[in-house]
Amino acid sequence: MNQGEEIRQESDSLGAVDVPALALYGAQTVRAIENFPISGLTASPYLIRAIAAIKLAAAQANGTLGLLTVDQARAIRQAAQEVLDGRFHDQFPVDVFQAGAGVSFHMNANEVIANRANQILAPDAVTLGTYVPVHPNDHVNYGQSTNDVFPTAMRVSALLAIRDLQPVLTSLAEAFDGKAQEFDPILKSGRTHLQDATPIRMGQEFAAYARAIRSAASAISTAAEPLHELGLGGSAVGTGINTHPEYRALAIRNLARVTDLPLRPADDMRFAMQSCASVATLSGALRSLGLEIVRISNDLRLLASGPNTGLREIDLPPLQPGSSIMPGKVNPVLAELAAMIGFQVAGNDTAIALAVQAGQLELNVMMPTMTHNLLQSITILTNFLREFDHRCIRGITANADRCALYAASTVALATALNPYIGYRRAAEVAKQSVQTGRSIIEIVRSEKLLSEAQIATILDARAMTEPRAPEEKPTA
Known part of the structure; x- marks a missing residue:
């Protein structure tokens, strides 16, 4: 909290906590901020949107099953939708390096959505942090666990x-x-x-x-x-404790939608x-x-x-x-x-x-x-x-002229000679090209290894860029 910032006081199972007066988050979020000043990095917008979508889907399922009142379910859905739409992301200050399993981030989400839901239900009368009639654990998190x-x-x-x-x-x-x-x-x-x-x-x-x-x-x-x-x-260990038998399928169907x-x-x-x-x-x-x-x-x-x-x-x-x-x-x-x-x-x-x-x-x-x-x-x-x-x-x-120069200069043009004069003789031509600076075509021509027609066909650089059957081998 900043010096001079107005505060409100909330209590959780560990005692009283000072919370910024206008924050939508609450005591457990503040404890996480104090406990984990690690990287300065906070949750990705994708993760915030995902947990908001889960809370929306769960509230809709629990409302349908009569486990939340109509007003509670409606307010939680609206608050979660606002977070899903990009609002209040600044109210998720918990560091990405935090307590195991994501409990801190999860409670941050529950607190934000609960406080916002209460604002929706009583725009002029709500006191942030009182969590009435919507509570982070009892209502936003109904039938759920961080796990x-x-x-x-x-x-x-x-x-x-x-x-x-x-x-x-x-x-x-x-x-x-x-x-x-x-x-x-x-x-x-x-x-x-x-x-x-x-x-x-x-x-x-x-x-x-x-x-x-x-x-x-x-x-x-x-x-x-x-x-x-x-x-x-x-829920807690994968057994579905404290959930309605129809909740799971209904919540996931809602989340998919x-x-x-x-x-x-x-x-x-x-x-x-x-x-x-x-x-x-x-x-x-x-x-x-x-x-x-x-x-x-x-x-x-x-x-x-x-x-x-x-x-x-x-x-x-x-x-x-x-x-x-x-x-x-x-x-x-x-x-x-x-x-x-x-x-x-x-x-x-x-x-x-x-x-x-x-x-x-x-x-x-x-x-x-x-x-x-x-x-x-x-x-x-x-x-x-x-x-x-x-x-x-x-x-x-592309610098086409430079590429053409390299294509004409590569000693690997001698590879095309393999089917006609053999690997060993072709290697000698390549070695001679490196030593003298003369091109493969110049050496082949000067030593009469191929006819001019064969040079034009066999040593055509573009033709070497696709498979082709060997031409008739030159006579000895």
Whole structure:
């Protein structure tokens, strides 16, 4: 609390707590703020929206079943909908590194929604923190436990975030496809081990990048599928204690409608509470995407290296000056950032893996760090790849003349001679080219290894970029 800030006093099972007078949160949130001043990072908007959707769905189910009064259910639903719509997110100040299982964040949500519900029911008369007629535990949390709500929020928040990531991946793949078509006529030297290899079309390289993004997007969709299975209704240990027999199915059906996600009850509520393997699977798919992004960005930096002393087969859009001392220097800033994003996602995946295996008996209490790292990975990938697409990939240009020079100069053109003069003789031609600086075609012509017609056909660099059957071998 800030010095001089007006306060109100609330009591919980541990005693009295000073709370900012106008805060929608209450005593348990304040205790968490005081206990966990760790990172300064607070819950992702995706997680806040997910838990608000759960509270809305639960209130609707409990209202339908007559377990809340009509007014209580209506006010809780309205308050939760407001949070779902983006209001009051500043009232969720609990650090992402907090007590196990997410109890602090969960109670933060219960307090905010309870206080807001009471404001809705008595706009001019409510006293924040009195929790009448709506109480955080007795009403907002009716039939629920952190142990089934937080795992559900973790899964739903990830699905909401993935829903925003997928269109970005589709657009990025399309951007690479566009460059593949634009650059298809451009011949260049391939490179393996960073050494000359046989010719390739630049369009083929970029088409492969598009395929890599689509493959990663497909893997993410597949990995996210198990997260649609929820243990909401399992309550404390997955047995459904203190819940109505019809509550579980009704609440999840409501939650599916609110989020527009194909959610379903888990076949086994204990499994849904104990195991977070589905989170590890999704994180692994995100890690694979991150690694592909690192690889592709490394390629782009190499291809754009220079301008005078590097490959410079492509130019990346200039986005900002690149040096505080070297005038005119422009760095591949988004391609560099791509690698750093990939590194962060890989690191997050390691933290998630360690947290997932740390579950004990009926609960994995490490869910807050899982959730934070998972949502951070999705968020930074979404935000970065959107910029990478529009500020970098779509503005790439090719230096066709330089590429043509490399395509004609690669000693790996000798590979095409293998079916005609044999690997050993072709290797001698390649070695001679390196030693003398003469091109493969010049050496073949001077030594009369092929006829002019055969040279035109066999050593056609573009023809080497597609499969073809060998021509008739020359006579000895």
